[in-house]
Amino acid sequence: xxxxxxxxxxxxxxxxxxxxxxxxxxxxxxxxxxxxxxxxxxxxxxxxxxxxxxxxxxxxxxxxxxxxxxxxxxxxxxxxxxxxxxxxxxxxxxxxxxxxxxxxxxxxxxxxxxxxxxxxxxxxxxxxxxxxxxxxxxxxxxxxxxxxxxxxxxxxxxxxxxxxxxxxxxxxxxxxxxxxxxxxxxxxxxxxxxxxxxxxxxxxxxxxxxxxxxxxxxxxxxxxxxxxxxxxxxxxxxxxxxxxxxxxxxxxxxxxxxxxxxxxxxxxxxxxxxxxxxxxxxxxxxxxxxxxxxxxxxxxxxxx
Amino acid sequence: xxxxxxxxxxxxxxxxxxxxxxxxxxxxxxxxxxxxxxxxxxxxxxxxxxxxxxxxxxxxxxxxxxxxxxxxxxxxxxxxxxxxxxxxxxxxxxxxxxxxxxxxxxxxxxxxxxxxxxxxxxxxxxxxxxxxxxxxxxxxxxxxxxxxxxxxxxxxxxxxxxxxxxxxxxxxxxxxxxxxxxxxxxxxxxxxxxxxxxxxxxxxxxxxxxxxxxxxxxxxxxxxxxxxxxxxxxxxxxxxxxxxxxxxxxxx
Numbered sequence: 001x002x003x004x005x006x007x008x009x010x011x012x013x014x015x016x017x018x019x020x021x022x023x024x025x026x027x028x029x030x031x032x033x034x035x036x037x038x039x040x041x042x043x044x045x046x047x048x049x050x051x052x053x054x055x056x057x058x059x060x061x062x063x064x065x066x067x068x069x070x071x072x073x074x075x076x077x078x079x080x081x082x083x084x085x086x087x088x089x090x091x092x093x094x095x096x097x098x099x100x101x102x103x104x105x106x107x108x109x110x111x112x113x114x115x116x117x118x119x120x121x122x123x124x125x126x127x128x129x130x131x132x133x134x135x136x137x138x139x140x141x142x143x144x145x146x147x148x149x150x151x152x153x154x155x156x157x158x159x160x161x162x163x164x165x166x167x168x169x170x171x172x173x174x175x176x177x178x179x180x181x182x183x184x185x186x187x188x189x190x191x192x193x194x195x196x197x198x199x200x201x202x203x204x205x206x207x208x209x210x211x212x213x214x215x216x217x218x219x220x221x222x223x224x225x226x227x228x229x230x231x232x233x234x235x236x237x238x239x240x241x242x243x244x245x246x247x248x249x250x251x252x253x254x255x256x257x258x259x260x261x262x263x264x265x266x267x268x269x270x271x272x273x274x275x276x277x278x279x280x281x282x283x284x285x286x287x288x289x290x291x292x293x294x295x296x297x298x299x300x301x302x303x304x
Numbered sequence: 305x306x307x308x309x310x311x312x313x314x315x316x317x318x319x320x321x322x323x324x325x326x327x328x329x330x331x332x333x334x335x336x337x338x339x340x341x342x343x344x345x346x347x348x349x350x351x352x353x354x355x356x357x358x359x360x361x362x363x364x365x366x367x368x369x370x371x372x373x374x375x376x377x378x379x380x381x382x383x384x385x386x387x388x389x390x391x392x393x394x395x396x397x398x399x400x401x402x403x404x405x406x407x408x409x410x411x412x413x414x415x416x417x418x419x420x421x422x423x424x425x426x427x428x429x430x431x432x433x434x435x436x437x438x439x440x441x442x443x444x445x446x447x448x449x450x451x452x453x454x455x456x457x458x459x460x461x462x463x464x465x466x467x468x469x470x471x472x473x474x475x476x477x478x479x480x481x482x483x484x485x486x487x488x489x490x491x492x493x494x495x496x497x498x499x500x501x502x503x504x505x506x507x508x509x510x511x512x513x514x515x516x517x518x519x520x521x522x523x524x525x526x527x528x529x530x531x532x533x534x535x536x537x538x539x540x541x542x543x544x545x546x547x548x549x550x551x552x553x554x555x556x
Contacts, residue, residue, distance in 0.1 A: 034327065048353060050341075064353065066339050068346035094360055094435055103356050110349060124441060168327070184443075184504070186526065214327065246329075260334035272334055282336040289331040296328040304334040 034166050034290040037074060037081040038217065041067075042251030043278035044085070045092030045121065046104055051279065062280040068111050070283055075112070078287075080165040083112055084172065086251030087119025087221035090130075092279070100125050101133040109138035115161055117174030117219040118143050119251060126187045127151050142174035142219055145199040147192035160203055168214045168290060171207030175200060175220045175238075177252055196222060196233055200242045208244035215288060218248045224255040224275050235273050239263045247272045247286060254278040259304045260286065270302060364432040368537035375545055376423035377467065382478070382551040386420055386437070387469030389545035393536040394444065394529060395471035398501045401525045402446050410446065411488050411498040412474035414457065415529075416511040417466040419503065429537055438530040442503040447519035451495050456515035458483050458493075461551070471501075472550055480556035503529060 050063035075081050085108065090101050101122075108116070118141060122130055131152040144159035160173035175196045179188045200218060207213045218238070226232040235250040243265045250273060260274040276282035375386035391413045399410045422436035449457065461468060463481040470476075477485035486493045497520055504524070507516045537543075 032327070033330075049357070050339075060341055062339050063345075065345035065350045066341075066343035068349040069343045070337060070339065072346065091441065094364060095356065097435070098360055098363060099356060103353070107349065107353070110352065181508075184524065184526075186524070214329075257336070259336075272332065274334060274336070276336045280339060282338055284336050285334070287331075287333040288329055289333075290327040291330040293326040293328045296330045300329045301331045302334070303331065 032292050033295075034168055035078055035080060036165050036168050036170065036215065036288045036290070037078045038084065038247065038249075038284075038286040038288070039071060039074060039081060040084045040086065040249045040274065040276065040284040040286075041280060041282075042086035042221075042249070042275055043088040043119065043254050044104070044280045045088055045278060046090060046096035046101075047093055047279040048095050048103060048107065049093075051281075058279060058281055064107050064111070064280065067280055067283060068107075071111055074285070080168070082114050082163055082165060082170060082172075084217070084219055084249055085113055085116040086219050086249050086275070087117045087176070088121045088251055088278075089116060089119065091121040091124045096124075100129060102136050105133050105136035109136065113139040114163060115140040115142050115172055115174075115219065117141070117221055117251075118146065118157070118176050119221045120177055120179060120182045123179070123183045123187045123191075127153060127189050127191060131156070142172055143176050144173045144203045145194040145196045146176050147194055149192070150190035153191075159199075160207060162207070162211060162213060168288075169212065170215045170217065171211055171213035172217045172219055173200070173203040173207065175218060175222055177221050177223065196220075197238060197241050200238055200245065204242055204244035214290065215246050216244055218245050220248055221251045223253040224250050224257075224273070225253070235275070236261070236263065239265055239271060239273055241266055243267045243269065245271055247274070249284065250275040256282075260284070262302055262304060270300075272302070272304070364430065364435070366431045367428045368431060368434075368534070369429045369540050369543055371424055371426055371429045371543045374423060374426045375543070377417065377420050378423070379467070381547060382465075382467050382553045383547055383549075384417075384420075384467045384469070385545045385547055386424060387415070387417070387467055388472070388547065388550070389424075389543065390420065390437075390529075390533070391415060391469040391471040392545070394501060394532050395473060397532045397535060398444050398446070398525060398527075401444070401527055402499070402501065402523060405525075406446075406523060408499055410471075410473075410501050413469070413471035413501045414461075414474075414506075414513075415469040415503060416506055416513065417468050418511060419505070420469070424543070429543065431534065434530050434533040434537065438533060440505070440530075442505045442529050444501055444525040444527050444529060444532065445504050445507045446499055446501050446523040446525065447507060447516055448497050448521035449500055449515065449519055450497055453515040453519070454493065454498050457500070457513075458486060460513065460515065467551070470550060472548060474550065476551045477554060478551065479554045484554070501525075 051058040140161045141157045163170045207216045225234045225236045235248045255275045256277040260272045274284045276284040377384040395413045462478045462483045475487040506513045
């Protein structure tokens with residue numbers, strides 16, 4: 001297998017020129033070409049209105065009405081779009097204290113979210129409080145490492161879900177952070193935390209090899225990276241310990257990345273990790289362009 | 305679109321997929337889009353939020369009590385009027401709740417200076433003020449502290465120059481960075497464990513209050529500090545919070 005070196009370019013135009021002959025070949029459109037767009041948020045924390053104009057860091061950023069406009073624009077451009085959230089939907093503004101998450105779930109449903117995973121703060125009104133808002137969520141909740149068997153959520157959370165867009169099979173599985181020490185047990189009750197690495201290995205194998213998904217996405221609330229605690233499992237660590245995951249959409253650490261991280265999995269294959277801060281300040285967007293193997297040639301271009 | 309950076313990485317990807325017309329990923333583009341005022345408001349969503357927003361505003365603007373003087377933490381003193389107000393109301397309400405579950409009484413309350421996030425201006429006190437002063441969801445916990453850890457706690461207060469809120473039941477005189485006098489409910493420090501109310505955040509070692517970790521006993525009151533403020537404000541007509549010399553610093 002021939003590997004190419006990373007070529008770093010500052011603008012789209014030079015990038016196109018930079019790849020020369022490959023670029024011309026790679027961008028040749030064939031009739032079977034398909035385009036999938038993945039949109040994502042994380043740690044929105046009940047930020048329904050934009051941040052106040054006197055906010056020190058995020059003045060006038062965010063806001064659900066604007067996010068909805070952007071999502072509509074992108075869907076108009078590409079109807080084959082999947083919209084995901086990586087958890088901590090709840091807690092952070094009085095909207096949550098007064099309406100207990102009702103508005104957050106209703107708005108996500110109206111914006112057409114496909115799936116979310118569960119963050120630690122989503123237990124802030126207890127697992128019963130979370131379940132009480134269940135009817136307001138017209139999207140899937142996905143978690144492969146929380147065992148809800150002895151809780152009210154039993155049977156309501158799937159380890160993974162497969163979405164088919166324009167014939168492309170997209171497998172999404174979820175991972176949550178260890179709740180012990182982070183959330184009061186009286187809130188999460190009998191929820192059991194399973195090893196995220198083992199579950200990720202199982203899930204990605206199932207989705208890629210058995211379900212034959214074209215894309216495997218891990219929706220994670222593990223956190224991007226823990227520099228002071230390198231043994232703690234994080235998205236960056238998980239990437240290197242698994243194979244068959246194409247994209248990790250992360251949350252929890254409120255990490256602002258200048259661009260999605262390109263990293264290698266356990267067999268040295270490139271994959272992406274992305275996280276977009278918190279509070280609904282950013283929307284992440286990853287576009288996948290598929291083509292017949294013959295047209296793709298020997299490489300995938302990752303442009304971030 | 306300013307976050308649109310381009311990094312071109314040709315990578316080899318092959319699909320394990322066995323299908324007649326085999327599709328591979330030809331190109332991946334990733335970026336993040338900032339949500340700001342350049343994007344218009346989606347009208348239907350805005351209309352949907354409106355009644356929630358309006359009702360929230362009405363509830364946040366509900367007047368609960370009157371405040372005759374500004375309560376703030378802006379002072380050079382080792383105590384603040386807002387800290388005394390918070391600690392004393394939590395002592396009163398927290399002790400009732402603690403007594404119900406343990407049949408014991410609190411000795412005192414200790415929070416951290418940084419946990420008070422806003423002042424309460426003179427005039428009408430609204431629900432909004434409680435959310436501004438205490439935006440976090442911290443809950444009350446009671447720890448049974450050993451005599452050794454009590455000494456760590458007192459030494460922390462002596463050597464830390466911030467005006468950490470304590471209830472009136474604790475009176476300290478600090479000389480330099482040493483405690484010269486301690487009175488807890490009028491009595492000098494005894495060689496016994498003490499019941500101290502604090503927040504779950506501090507109990508977990510927040511603000512380096514490590515003496516709260518691994519206590520002899522831990523009681524979760526399942527009661528938010530903000531709810532205590534709201535409950536107290538609903539109960540009283542006028543806030544009475546004063547500096548009373550509960551912590552005095554004497555220069556060496």
